[in-house]
Amino acid sequence: MRKKVLVFLLATVMLTSLAACNGTAPNNAESSGSPSASPTSSGGSKENVELTVLSLPGNQSGIATGWWAEEVKKATGITLNFLPTGDQGEQKLQALMASGSLPDIVVFKDYKQVQNAVDANMLAAYDDYKDLVPNLYANAATSLKYYADNLSGGKGKAYGVGVKIKTDPESKGDTGPYIRYDLYKKVGAPKIDTLDDLLAVLKKMQDAEPTNADGQKVYGLSIWKDWDQSYMTMGMFAAPYMGSKIPDERSLIEIQNDNGKSKVVSILSDDSAYMNFLRFLNKANQMGLLDPDSITQRFNDAVGKTTAGRVLFALDGWGTNDFSTIEKQNQGIGFRPIPFGYTRTRTALQPVGIPWTVAVSSSSKNIEKAMEFVNWNYSFDGARTTTSGPKGVTWDIDANGKPVLTQKYYDMQQHPDEIFADGKTYSKGASPLNAQAFWGSSIDPVDGAAVGNEFWDKSPYAPADTKLRLEWEADFGAFDMNAYLTKNADKTITEEVATYPTLSDDMVVLSSRIGDVIKNNSWKMVLAKDDAKFNSLKEAMVSDANKIGINDFVKWYTDEYNKAVELAAEYSK
């Protein structure tokens, strides 16, 4: 008898627990939706709080350590724990969206992602926490207005804010592409007008230094596929150097300049920067200049190769700084920017910021703390700390109220391998967030100085320019690349606007279906053994993309872009 009762009990318990499982799930999302504006117990207090971050532009994961993490902790009492993103960030975001809640802080990569999260009520509005984010409202008001007007699903509140807000034109600083300048000089510094010239130069440089000091093979360039979405994302970085612009990783178009007016063309059109770049990569591959591991390695592998001196040319910074230590630069060795013969696209002022977006999750248990972090990130002190190191250590405000680099900064540059703070070197301890609030040239209205330290007045104790730098200066008649481009303004064009349309749901799916074809074929084309193979793959790619409907995408984008240009005029005053 007892046994029977036991069996019966067991069965009932199992049934009820099952029912309980079903019942509890859907409650969470709703309760967190309504904001409670007044800061509760944790707000403002300095007790330490750990916040989880999903930064799609980021490349590192785990709890942030190093000097930047220390500064964040000091200023806000927050420890940041980064979820892995790298090459799977978008998928992770999709999974989190489907699960119904996002981590405390999210950095999105495009407006569509923001819009989806807003539509799903997964973001907290900055407007509801205005008291907690005074710096944000003071320094990024235009961006907030843009997000409230266009990306709030009609609710009129700002659920996100753009990064790299650029309110002042840049006249200083370096931009890519970078070349191993010592070797470039060694092979006679021939003028580089076209991509073919570049290939010839890189070949000569590779012949001059076939292996690095450790006997490892040296390549012209080394690339990776981590960031690919609808096409080979490396093309996005190359386009501006050829007078074109690809707005984001899912847009299959280029914005070209047509006598001062912008023109939208398909990235697969024959004269697009993207196609020219693929041709360039394929030739590089045929000449043995392209790292054959490009298709299988990760971003960090490639950066490691650049740092180890195994790469001669890079489209952007990616490890070039770590290679070009002050010590090497004084021997005339290192990377320096190199202009091509092409017209260069320069970004317009972007008071809205780029489409990368910082947002706070509505399901966060520490919304106030997350707001506090955003507030710090959008303060000029915070921004300068992120770019130049801890305030009071590597930089400070001088007697005239202007920011200056300290002796400690220059010492750090002299000894980049020394532990700087928290068990890490300076460069390893930098921000993993990859979402600086302001462009380097943006000026803090309080002291009239810019965010980036290349714009600050030089202190009397600053060391003399390195040999490498002086050589470059003499060759190009300008202190750095942006100064050079400003001087040679006839060889540059500035984009009409820096804000772009938000893709519709249909266009996202279309882009990804076409992207499947473009991504695969692009890599195959790059690795093709000869021109005939390259051309046949190219024809297959174009014809498949046409069949799936790339022309519909281009047409849609053209219409929307024209609207966006008109719209942007309102936000660029």
Place this chain on the structure above:
Amino acid sequence: MVGAKKLLNQQGFRLFLMVLPLLILVFVFSYLPLYGWIYSFFDYKAGRDLFSTEFVGFRNFQMMFTDHYAVTNILRVMKNTLGMSFLGIVTSVFPLIFAILLSEIKILRFRKTIQTLVTIPNFISWVLVYSIAFAMFSTSDGLINRILINSGSSEEGINFLASSNHVWLSMLGYGIWKGLGWSAIIYIAALTNIDSEQYEAAKIDGAGRLQMIWHITVPGLLPTFFVLLLLSIGNLLNNGMEQYFVFQNAMNKDDIEVLDLYVYNQGMVGYDYSFATAVGMLKSVVSVILLFFANFLSKITRGESVI
């Protein structure tokens, strides 16, 4: 109350109660997930409430059969899935052979060491297997290529990981490397069940080592082998996705994309959950067809049906 007592006293009902927990588990893990199929009838976007998204009826299913691009892809993916599963089934005798060879090693310590070394890869995740493969086979730093280049037998090195040749075979190779020792365990257990008197009798009759393997060990292991074979046929479409996921790149994608990976690529990477769900359902349909086919074969050969 009296009625309930009467019910409990019935033999059949008591047995039913005993099996009930298992039935519940089967329901939770095998039938409840079928609810997810509903996603294929909506234009679902991650984050939004399912029922607030557009109802599209059978659009995703139509697309699977009418859209030229989708059709060619699904055919290609099915080919890969069945092809690689078939290779896996063909090579499922390897663990058996390995177990026999292992049992023939007479030095105990040596045998144990080998068995441990061969079993360890089973516990390495596919992500780490890829890292190992990258360290071995990458073109500029890989061990194999360094040897090839330094010995002068290849000038450029061979890009093993980004090759569109022999994708199925190399995937099979990784699979065998990882699973051989683990799969052999069940055979090793079966070996101990073979009556040692048979071997002694064979020895007296003058049988050699190979004869003993062929006439005693192999027949002793065959029943186990066939049970495993049947199970693996049931899993024909379930050849997993982690392995193919970590090894996929543009060069080998055409040959490596199996059904599960295709569903992932369409849904998570391509933002088209609903279409991916529809394709996932296709898998169930094919499985049912396979089941009936196996049932049909069983009817012909053994005269009794499974279902």
